[in-house]
Amino acid sequence: MSADPALRREIPDATVARLPEYLRTLSRLAEDGVPSVSSEELAAAVGVRSAQLRKDLSHLGSYGVRGVGYDVETLALEISRALGLTEDWPVAIVGMGNLGHALASYSGFVTKGFRIVALFDDDPALVGERVVDIAIRPLSELDDKHAVDPISIGVIATPAPAAQAVCDRLVGAGISSILNFAPAVLAVPEGVDVRRVDLSTELQILAFHAQRKALAAGHLGAAVLS
Amino acid sequence: MSADPALRREIPDATVARLPEYLRTLSRLAEDGVPSVSSEELAAAVGVRSAQLRKDLSHLGSYGVRGVGYDVETLALEISRALGLTEDWPVAIVGMGNLGHALASYSGFVTKGFRIVALFDDDPALVGERVVDIAIRPLSELDDKHAVDPISIGVIATPAPAAQAVCDRLVGAGISSILNFAPAVLAVPEGVDVRRVDLSTELQILAFHAQRKALAAGHLGAAVLS
DNA sequence: CATTGTGAAGCAATTCACAGCG
DNA sequence: CGCTGTGAATTGCTTCACAATG
Known part of the structure; x- marks a missing residue:
């Protein structure tokens, strides 16, 4: 007991920001009765690279099984605990x-x-x-x-x-x-x-990218290339 | 004309995400009749470091005056243009x-x-x-x-x-x-x-940090230090 | 001469690539 | 054998510190 790396180690902010997404996807898999996932599958469902998912999870502890993958229920519970969702x-x-x-x-x-x-x-x-x-x-x-x-x-x-x-x-x-x-x-x-x-x-950030796309696709000639 | 670095250069995502904040603060200053700001003042109002503000703005072009600061109206306009807000x-x-x-x-x-x-x-x-x-x-x-x-x-x-x-x-x-x-x-x-x-x-991210604070402040002894 | 704009240094996050292991 | 977990390499972002300058 007391061996909860999530509460002892430093978890990078970028990782913390992704944990809720992992958790949501795992909960859906659990509802669908899926017993286990590989990092490849879970990463694809969430829209990140599998290496990133594995590195993120490694900050919580070692909850996977080599050659097999992760138990959906177990991993969901561990992420919940790391995020503090087992409290009220x-x-x-x-x-x-x-x-x-x-x-x-x-x-x-x-x-x-x-x-x-x-x-x-x-x-x-x-x-x-x-x-x-x-x-x-x-x-x-x-x-x-x-x-x-x-x-x-x-x-x-x-x-x-x-x-x-x-x-x-x-x-x-x-x-x-x-x-x-x-x-x-x-x-x-x-x-x-x-x-x-x-x-x-958020709208302004979207507008920025939309503008770039419009410029790239539309009138390329607007800017004179050197 | 056509010399709009914002549309030619690559602007880092992290910078784009902060531009709306700068713009909002500049708009408020403009309403209050403030004619110009230094990077130090503007950065303080937005809650970032002045070096970061200057580096961010440098991606849009060179709109400041050394020894003086930035003209509020001009800078607001340039950020609006960079974000694409001059369009509909x-x-x-x-x-x-x-x-x-x-x-x-x-x-x-x-x-x-x-x-x-x-x-x-x-x-x-x-x-x-x-x-x-x-x-x-x-x-x-x-x-x-x-x-x-x-x-x-x-x-x-x-x-x-x-x-x-x-x-x-x-x-x-x-x-x-x-x-x-x-x-x-x-x-x-x-x-x-x-x-x-x-x-x-967002709530889950807050919960994570709240949990850390609770553990740090409350029962430090819960985890046995090595 | 106060403040900008920016190379260089320092940090943090991501990705690679493979050793370790069930 | 397949997939995890992780050092090493890489990329991107932030901060420092100062030369450039109106």
């Missing part, structure tokens, strides 16, 4: 506009490990409304230790101008993992983890 | 459930350069409904060249099981830039660009 992560969403509503009712949210425990919004028109059976409350109640269950992860789904103030309150309430959907850069103290998801950033 | 990118959203609705009415969407031109959903209960003044239509109309304006970017906001089929239709209709919100890996032909935004992946 209570989530609060702040900002219950269109996006907040969508996030709250998003089925993928209920993935093993995460559980929405509170919804906040200061708009009096929204306070009291129930979404997925949870009442929307004003953000001020966040500070009331008796009114709110412990929260591990805060999701910010407010407009950009409100994001920093909301973030400060979440941090003040002891939350150190934040998922930010507002198009704003958040300043947080050391030790607080912020991940940002931004629609318009 | 018509967007279609497929899947008008909670998330699709939220995306359609998301104000950040109307950022310069992007314009929603069509909404699709095969659910008869949704077809005909108007969101942001656009009627929801069945996906079959996508193939009807007379019924649909040209589309550059397709956004998939359907449940995972439908995503691949929707993607195939989008690709079949000539769309080669896709933003996928469904938790599924899409298979696409060479030349088609897919970016995925996935809530549960």
